[in-house]
Amino acid sequence: MKEKNLRSSSWFGRTGKDGFIYRAWMKNNGIPDHEFKKPVIGICNTWSELTPCNAHFRDLAASVKRGVLEAGGFPVEFPVMSLGETLMKPTTMLFRNLVSMDVEESIRGNPLDGVVLLCGCDKTTPALVMGACSVNLPAIVVSGGPMLTGRHKGQPIGTSDVWRLAAGLEEGSVNEEQLRSMEGDLCRSQGHCAVMGTASSMACMVEALGLSLPGNAAIPAVDAHRKVLAQLSGGRIVEMVKENLKLSDILKRDAFENAIITNAAIGGSTNFIIHLLAIAGRAGVQLELKDFDTLSKDIPLIVNLQPSGQFFMEDLYYAGGLPAVLKELNSFLHKDAMTVNGKTISENYASAECYNKDIIGTIDKPFNSATGLAVLTGNICEQGAVIKPSAASAHLMQHTGPAVVFENIEDYKQRINSDGLKVDENSILVLKNAGPKGYPGMPEVGNMTLPKKLLQKGITDMVRISDGRMSGTGFGTVVLHIAPEAAAGGNFSVLKTGDILTLDVPKRTLQAHLSAEALEQRKKERKPQQFHATRGYVSLYIQHVQQAHLGADLDFLTGGSGSNVAKDSH
Template sequence: MKTNKKNLRSKEWFGGNDKMGFVHRSWLRNQGYPDDMFRGRPVIGICNTWSELTPCNGHLREFAEIVKKGVLEAGGFPLEFPVMSLGETIMRPTTMLFRNLASMDVEESIRANPLDGIVLLTGCDKTTPSTIMGACSVDLPTIVVPGGPMLNGKFRGGEIGSGSFNWMIKEKQKRDKFTEEDFLEAEICAARSAGHCNTMGTASTMATMAEALGLTLPGASAIPAVDARKKVMAQLSGRRIVEMVNEDLTLSKILTREAFENAIVVNAAVGGSTNLIIHLIAIAGRMGVPLKLEDFDDLGSKIPLLVNLMPSGKHLMEDYFYAGGLSVVLKELKSKLHKTVTANGKSHQENCEKAVCYNEEVISKYDTPFQKEAGIAVLKGNLCENGAVIKPSAATPELMKHRGKAVVFTSMDDYHARVDDPNLDIDADSVIVLQNVGPKGYPGMPEVGNVDLPEKLIMQGVKDMVRISDGRMSGTAYGTVVLHVSPESAIGGNLALVQNGDFIELDVENRRLHLDVSPEELEKRRAAWIPPKPHTERGYVKIYLNHVEQAEKGADLDILVGGSGSEVKGDLH
């Protein structure tokens, strides 16, 4: 095996026969490491997002031990370290507020320690982009081990998707008369194994993104968390990261502009989450790769939907894995993908050469897709001068061109207080507008864009309405929902100026979102607009509010864009 011992970064800590070499080695010896661990072995940092407060990542403690086994087998020295974990299902107000903080934790933990290569253990949706963002800013050899989806939920003879069922609860309560016992049974059935959500939600989308970018071993993203093959993949990843260090296969050699283009194409084909846009732009920003909002429309909007998974379809991630997983999709897309290097040193085209589809009801051929055009559409207009997005595969076709009167909610508190008021002036043709849920407005840009419909319309049988906000939507959700409106309302974007009764036009085919109000009237309203007070004057949230960028720039902190490399400033030598 080719070695790179002379250039190991960890040698600066462990290689010297001086005072600091003594200090660095001697304290670690209290863990019982033999002398050969400090003599030229690549030191592999296992970045673990395990936490009992992050249900999707609750199995990663065991996986760290499996990765260590692979590292040791390949001649490396594995050292596990914890970083801030982000559990979307529990954390308030939203994990998106803390994605950038977690990325800082990862970046500084890697840079400050004697590490030559990194294994990222990820699961719940923000743990994948946050750890990748942090690792990118240091640029060492890095491999991702996705935690994997749960097994399919089983409920009363059918399947239930963890995540997607959440958006049916109000409808089930109001129209289908679900009892407390019904909900308890569904609650127990929905998440029946370790792993992240089992739909093509944001967690599955981010795992898919990691593989599409080339950051995992082939086939890693779709294996269920409790399948023994996931453990094998973790062990092999431990072996491979040692080889990547010896080959000096750093993140910057994998994450080229072409790799990001591949990820955009793949996301369209699998019906992935709109959240991919914000995360991918932020990752590209850390790498110094130019990527803009329009790229997602230009490169992905004409790609057909090849995967029949909730929320765009009917199956779940377990079915997708059995059908062949992402390797089959990559094979169908191979003429649309750049030949870029991946974590195993080969291209996607080489890696997927022997892929076989075992169920065309789950993964279709490129020429006979489930939907002809499935990528994310980027909208422009006076209501979203810097852009907004919509996911056509999750929307109602009849609403993709629509004109209706705005019903405005100024905050989530306002929405909750009034949405089910029987006297609310709203009908099926109305457009629900939700303000002040963007990066600065909430703060943190939560997944609330797909707000529930009013009770009185649900009782009338209404299943979807056009909804517009500067917030995000869960990747498990569906509906005709316009998201990521920029500039956001909290900084005076035109979304802040919308009033009840204003007509709004949505035309997805022509990529247009228009507020039918004259420029003169908008300026009059702007003069009367009062900015909201800051949420806080202290701590991380204050830093976030001062530095967070808008959605079309990835909602990263402006002070984190780019990277500082692996050199440690001000060490003790």
């Protein structure tokens, strides 16, 4: 490759004062002059001790560097804001778009020819991909990998068990001492959640999109093969720069459809929808909420992993990983979709094998005939809502009952276990003001813990409806992402306790038994939402965040801005 073809040459290839300054300060790292003629590869690292899922990324970055050096590249590692799902308040989703801006401007403003995106904990993956899309350089994703399956008293445990333990704590079958004894057994290695939660769904998403090398999704974080994949990815990004293989060459409509089909088959997180929509918005690919239902409806659940099934990500790896799943989906996928290794997706899974049919089933003999995703519409979700049938209760897929409405999460916490709360197993719990603007940030509170008095009666599931999100590790008959959210003033905002609601998943509807006239009258009487953020990023977010059915990105960041790399000016 000629030096003038490298983006970095507009920094390091200059003569005179500018070239002197760019090179001289980099040379304080002991870099010889000939290195500046090589492809400069940025390693975008979300390592942080406040993000335990990503705490091993320094080692992973070292493996990437070996690959870059081996292939004749010049690796430079740089940090971006890291989002730790387990610690960060009020919700990491509030900051996903901020991280994407950090990534975009870090790439755009520096002498980089290609980037390796080190992602792990939930929001880091979509944030890094969104940011990279908006610059459109050659890029490859390396996920951090799942932690090893937890073990407690000889039994496997994972993040999905946290929700069962929380319910047990409320109804009295579990005490704090028992809970504390499990803490050290749940997360027994580095890596993200061991179940098919959002982090695992995101790792599967990037592999199905073609943004990572084959096998990326399921290799455990502490398995030596994870470092091998990182080193191979470092080598491959150098070749991608030479080939000028950019994100826009990979992120076509076919790639997005492959990802949606895959997510349905694996029982992936509902958060997948909101993140993939945001990535599509950045890539300039037309994708709508209804597409998720159309593409998912005929896809059964073939991967038997928690929370929809029994096993864990570590087991999926031993069973053949995502390539084995993709091979089983062969008849549904766009086989010619290009991937980062320069091969089509079907070439990548052609030699894959399934080693355990209990973990990876077949289309003809799926683990669960219910799909992993359904999109609902109706008079209280005019722009859509989502549910995960594979993780819900079959007897609640068609259900009518009275609403028990909570105006916000504080109202829910205050009243859910009140003796005076009029609620039974036929009721439908409704949580408002947990959406993008209303919270703000759209937290994972949609799978509300049931009232203690019902848990004590042995009730384990109820229909729950929210404009918020649910952790990918969660389960239950939970309707999420109501759009427009309550804070935006749609029909959902005026629901009252006692209103009769009907959920009909087979018909894909969610309706309140209220006339259009009654809903309009209530909206006229409704007091507009008051937002309290007055400064900084949170204020910017509230002013510009889009609704869930559009991906909850900031409106000024969407529209295919990644179609061209911004011209450098100095």
